[in-house]
Amino acid sequence: MLIQKLLRVEYLQSNQSSIKSWLSLNLVANLIKAVVVVFILLYLTARYQQYNAEQNATEQLLTSPKVNDIYFLDFRLISDNLRPNEKYRVAKIFDITGDIVTLRYGDLLFANKHSAEDSVRFGQLRYQDYFQPERINLTVQELQQWRAKEAIYLVKRPKLNKLFGNYVGPVNQSQPSMQFIQGRREYYTGRAHLANSLSETSIEDAFYYFEKSATLGYSLGQVSLAELYLTDEYGHDLESSLYWLERAALQSHKPAILKYGIICQQVENCNLGDFYQMLIENGVNLKVREMPVKLMPASVQ
Incomplete structure (x- = not known):
């Protein structure tokens, strides 16, 4: 009888140990599952927040687009x-x-x-x-x-x-030219003023220097001045913008030629064919895709 009791006690102790071991393993497994679920929820929450942030940024960037977007x-x-x-x-x-x-x-x-x-x-x-x-x-x-x-x-x-x-574009390895060009210094000064968001007169200051640059015949200054004429501050003055773009286009400045074409379509009396013809007659090497006008070759003197 004594031996049977001892065996029964040993069996119960062994069984209790197994139950405790099973409960411990089950608890660890449940903890691991809980941690995995938490990490998944955190990951999904972060992705959702990132998605919302990107969409909000997209809306803002669309209202104020910039070159290279x-x-x-x-x-x-x-x-x-x-x-x-x-x-x-x-x-x-x-x-x-x-x-x-x-x-x-x-x-x-x-x-x-x-x-x-x-x-x-x-x-x-x-x-x-x-x-x-x-x-x-x-x-x-x-x-x-x-x-x-x-x-x-x-x-x-x-x-x-x-x-x-x-x-997001070719890397320009060229070094800036040290050659003196009239109007270039004024152009870059205007650019610096335009980029100064802390100044309340940044646009007016930029206009002053772009105008000086344009008057000196610098094509980039002429285009920048033309662009300012298109802003609210200068009343969307299309005629003045076309004038300065034409000055730059006569120097074979391709961006000016393309911009002129865009604005000309918004001006009632502007004729693109006459503009292209004038450029050719002044020796501009004109390359425009799919022009809806027929041009005559420049006359030979």
């Missing part, structure tokens, strides 16, 4: 002529003339959004010919319409020409 497009909502895996595309702002934003599309289309972002991460935008030569001119209102139908699903603004750790 990168647009991520759902191209299925823009074009019907696509292959099954051609869905997403990158575009970049190359110019802003008044209320007109000029985009150029990237040369590649992607099957998913992640691949479109990777094209920036892997430095594809650094190639000279990555963006197609065709220029897409849109008003800010039209960009908002693209956003409303979700054709624009994300906008990013590079910092120091970089986004996602890589450049």
Whole structure:
């Protein structure tokens, strides 16, 4: 009897030990599950907050676009002529003339959004010919319409020409020229004033120096002055803007020629054909794609 009691006690003790061991393992397993669930919830919350922050930033960037802004497009909502895996595309702002934003599309289309972002991460935008030569001119209102139908699903603004750790355009290795050029110093002084957001007179000061630069015949100063004439501060003076763009265009300044074409379409009595003809007759090497006008060769004296 004594032996049986001892065996029974030993069995009960062993069973209790097994139960405690099982309970401990079960508790550890439940704790691990709880930790995993918490991490997943934290991750999803962080992603959701990041998504909301990116969308809010996109809305703000669309209201005040800048050159070099990168647009991520759902191209299925823009074009019907696509292959099954051609869905997403990158575009970049190359110019802003008044209320007109000029985009150029990237040369590649992607099957998913992640691949479109990777094209920036892997430095594809650094190639000279990555963006197609065709220029897409849109008003800010039209960009908002693209956003409303979700054709624009994300906008990013590079910092120091970089986004996602890589450049969004070719890296310019050229050194600034030390040659004296009339109007260049005034132009860069105007640029400095324009970039000074802490000054209440930054635009007026920039206008003063751009006007001096333009009067001295510096093409960049002439274009910058023309752009200021398009702002609210200077009453959207299209005629004055066209005048200074014409001055720069006569120096074969391509951005001025393109900007002139954009503004000319907004002025009732402006004739692009006459403008192009005048440039040719003044020896400007004009290269304009798909011009809806017929030009005559410059007369030989």
